[in-house]
């Protein structure tokens with residue numbers, strides 16, 4: 473991975489779609505500026521290279537005798553080592569491949585032998601699965617310090633099996649003090665799960681140094697958008713629980729009345745696995761693991777600071793933030809613009825400037841309610857982002873405030889769209905170069 477970091481803050485890595493030209497509503501095209509890494513990140517070049525190399529060998533895993541099957545099986549199984557290295561897993565932690573973070577958290581929720589404590593700032597994926605298994609919600613306080621005190625009080629008041637906490641907020645990017653929370657959870661007799669969907673793409677996570685028991689993340693947010701996710705964690709709960717899915721691959725022996733289930737990770741991976749998705753995820757772990765962390769953090773910090781400084785100078789911008797005392801945040805900037813509906817701003821940025829951001833409530837309704845807004849804009853930064861992209865976004869927002877949109881926008885079924893929409897869309901079955909379909 474080439475590390476280019478200069479005053480202009482060029483992209484730090486080559487990602488898919490970096491030179492994608494998209495149509496503008498007023499005519500012509502422009503290179504797409506992607507500020508939606510937090511939702512789904514483009515593929516790293518190392519990931520697509522790895523898949524191209526592997527694709528000819530794609531075949532059934534685990535049971536095939538053919539050479540391609542053996543290669544695919546080796547690749548699938550050795551992907552666990554890449555993930556374990558990336559996270560510095562302990563010996564008693566297993567790597568289970570899933571579809572995504574949501575899947576991983578639902579899997580763990582089916583294994584927890586007791587109550588789970590969560591904050592009210594979580595993404596729904598780390599909020600809803602625990603409902604069925606004794607969820608206790610701690611309202612976040614106005615500071616990180618006070619929030620930590622509330623977590624301690626809840627864990628001390630009544631035993632809980634697990635503290636399930638986000639590593640970095642998907643709304644504000646604020647990072648939680650994980651090492652401290654792990655110590656607190658353990659002192660109170662609980663284990664800790666970290667929802668690392670937003671943290672893993674931005675920070676190295678050392679499970680042993682932080683003393684984290686379980687961790688989940690998604691390949692598609694880690695520059696490997698091919699449908700695989702991960703749950704890493706201590707073996708005992710995973711081995712004791714019912715298999716997540718019943719089926720082939722999760723068993724040792726099946727009779728007509730009795731079944732002997734396999735241990736984790738196979739116990740929770742019934743059915744034909746997503747070999748290529750897992751290989752992609754492992755390639756991303758290897759590539760990110762090889763990237764100089766200090767350089768990556770500095771790249772992201774410079775761009776996020778530049779974006780905040782630029783937006784701050786625009787009348788009516790208000791940033792979303794949970795705590796004034798959070799020590800760190802990843803490259804996510806969420807904001808509202810006085811007098812402008814977030815969905816309309818997002819449609820304007822897309823249609824008139826070829827800029828992609830996310831708007832809405834970010835699958836974190838309780839947090840948005842506590843922040844007192846019913847929607848916002850979120851610009852998220854990644855390894856393919858540049859200062860030029862950031863300047864384009866700032867300029868587009870400033871122009872909107874100054875002159876208003878230069879096109880009409882209407883809301884249909886809850887979504888803002890240009891009216892009329894002039895941009896062609898590719899037909900779903902078409903490949904590159906195919907004729908766009910008209911509206």
Ligand code: PLP
Nearest residue numbers: 572573574595597642669670690
């Ligand atoms: N947790 C956090 C913090 C997230 O940001 C997301 C997705 O945005 C999820 C969990 C769910 O991830 P996935 O949709 O990949 O399951």
